[in-house]
Amino acid sequence: MDIALPSRDALKAQARRLRARLAETGQTLSHSAALEAIAHQWGARDWNTLCALAGDAPKPAWQVGQRVSGRYLGHPFRGQVHGAERRGARHWRLTLRLDTPVDVARSTQFSCLRRQISCTLDAQGRSPQKTSDGVPQMVLHGHWARD
Numbered sequence: 396m397d398i399a400l401p402s403r404d405a406l407k408a409q410a411r412r413l414r415a416r417l418a419e420t421g422q423t424l425s426h427s428a429a430l431e432a433i434a435h436q437w438g439a440r441d442w443n444t445l446c447a448l449a450g451d452a453p454k455p456a457w458q459v460g461q462r463v464s465g466r467y468l469g470h471p472f473r474g475q476v477h478g479a480e481r482r483g484a485r486h487w488r489l490t491l492r493l494d495t496p497v498d499v500a501r502s503t504q505f506s507c508l509r510r511q512i513s514c515t516l517d518a519q520g521r522s523p524q525k526t527s528d529g530v531p532q533m534v535l536h537g538h539w540a541r542d
Contacts, residue, residue, distance in 0.1 A: 399484065400437065403449045409433050457487055457516075465535040467512055468526065470497045477511065486523070487516050 401409075410429035417424050424432075430442040439445035457463075461476040478490035496508035512533070514522050520535030 400445075400449050403446055406430075406433055406437070406445065406449055457489055463491065463535050465520065465533065467497055467509075467514075467533050468499050469530070470499070472497050478513075482515060485517055489514055489516060 434445040457479040464473045474493040477492040500507040514533040521531040522533040
């Protein structure tokens, strides 16, 4: 079973808890020694190696009411997150309410206006589903769009 490596902040918190627990029993341990001990518990050679493997804490999640902008099926849009749900470790299911409807039909014979869109996105704000030319169906421009 593979266990996902926590962020650096979470690993540092583990080291602080280790030091506090040992202090309760009368044992002293420097912070750097606690960091090294945590690194060994996670199977790393030293703290610097573990720190490089761990990476930063995940970016903040999308939240209901958050303003966003991006491209949907090649059309630019601005809107608001109407619903957000985490799907596993790497994906989100979002429902977006667009400020102005987007015409998703490519035909000139009819229109198909969408005011609300549900999509699955990865941490970078891109949908795993792609259009026929290989472009993600949905791309959000950053996590927080400015009004």
